[in-house]
Amino acid sequence: MPAARDSLLEAAGAAVSARPWPAVRMVDVAAAAGVSRQTLYNEFGGKAGLGRALVRREAEWYLAGVDRALAGPAPAPARLAEVADWTVRAAGARPLVRALLTGAWTAALPAQRSAAGPGELLVAVRDRAVAALGPGGARPEHCELVVRLALSYVVAPVNGPRPRDLFRDLFRDLLGASG
Template identity: 55%
Template sequence: MPTAREALLDAAFTALAGRPWPGVRMVDVAAAARVSRQSLYNEFGSKDGFARALVRREADGYLAGVERALAGGTAGATGTADPAAGVQDRLVAVAEWTVAAARANPLVRALLTGCWGEKLPAPHPARTFRTVSVCPVPAQRRADAGSPGPAELAAAVRDRALAALGRGRTKEEVADIAYRCELTVRLALSYVVAPAASGEDFARLLRTALSGPSLKGPGLSGPSPRAGAR
């Protein structure tokens, strides 16, 4: 059974599908979630706080999907996983999830592209007298800190890929995985912005690109120093 917070966020997401965020009324969201309006404000502080929580949840949901894709590698006919094929299969799964999530969820699309329209909640961090939110609800304090921008979200995907696929590998192999992950994310984002008619064409193009030799460029960023904290 969902918590009151989750029920309210679900109700807000449903309401957002039918009207722009400025037209979503908190009293209607509370009624749809069968929660009092006072409980809503106790949880989120304000409509702006509610917006930050909703955007933060969708960002977390997208990254959880990335982790599921990275955990779903395939094995060969003998039952033994091929390390190279496993990396490719999992990165393709991440890319396919990214494109599908952006197509189905306007908030995920906005998070990935940075294109926020007037119909969507604003992702700006809370303004406080200190550098951290003073909200007593821990989940809201995290939301009030703001949601990741496109570059930070792409870095979070790369860091998760390295954590999942880089164990037990040499420094050169980890660098190669980082390059291929960067390639995967950039190609996926291009298809988010300009969708293809067929998902099969995208998967074929990505597999072709990932099958090529490593071309680690000088401008490729390394793992984020905060990767372990995400």
Template identity: 35%
Template sequence: MTVPSAASTAPVAIRDRVLDAAESVLTQQGWGAVTMARMAAAAGVSRQTVYNEIGTKNDLAEAMILRELDRFLAGVVRSFDENPDDLIGAIRDSVRRVLKYAENNALLHAVVSATHGADTELLPLLTTHSESLIAGARLVLGERVAAYGLGLERSRLDAVIDMVVRVVLSHVMQPSASPAETADDIAWVAEHVLSRDSAATA
């Protein structure tokens, strides 16, 4: 998944420097302390260059969030690649990997603080982009799950994938157990739902 912005063809080094600087300021001082001029200084470029590479401050927030989503989804892809013949094992391992990565993720903690009202400027942006984040996760998971040839109707498979994505995201935002325990629980639910639907369509 790529960040949908006009800067997608820009030099990677400059773009990443700006995003790294923004993430550092956000996690340490809050979204209100993130300014385009400050990001330009931290990246060693002009403010106009930051606008050319990233866009507006809203675009900067979106780019940061989507870059982090790409990192989460890279773990999902790796889990499925490592379990080509075991769908439930792939789901279990991908959930565990995502939740483990989320445990000490400073950017995620800043986002969670925003959802709890600590950063009123960032919260509306997160709300606006929440559906695109879910859609991106569903797309990647859907492509992987489809390769296992379950024989389910597409609408049923999409419903299962949507359930898994939303449950995992809820645990990312507010964990209730260890990553391994939660992964076992979600995999158990997915296995029973998929086996029941597969039997019904057989």
């Protein structure tokens, strides 16, 4: 039941945004999704399975945003700046994405056991950027630097210009000097 699964994950995501994971009740998630509690258990096996699926879904959501930021004809520095901006915005908007990117898990979030850690996500973003930008677009270490700098904004946010505006010029200078 793909539609039920998606509805349940949407409902679980809304629930974990509103209250700590330990306070999320399966009966409430099922009701919010418009399905029976038995359907939820059939789909995920239990609360731990639902939590793992929700964490995986958040990682996929973040990486889909990375792909969108990398798509298009803009020069490499602009696309890398969009990845940095997306990373900061996604982590600010979604606690699970923030935890996935930083490794800072709290008791308010589902357990992280089966999810990719920050290192795996960083490698995934780096590899996607290298592939999207093509030969001569950017070196792998430059693509990795994008995410590492964006994560500094996630961990220590500051008021001021958006990361995209700051990073665009930095990446243009970096890529111009290397290539």
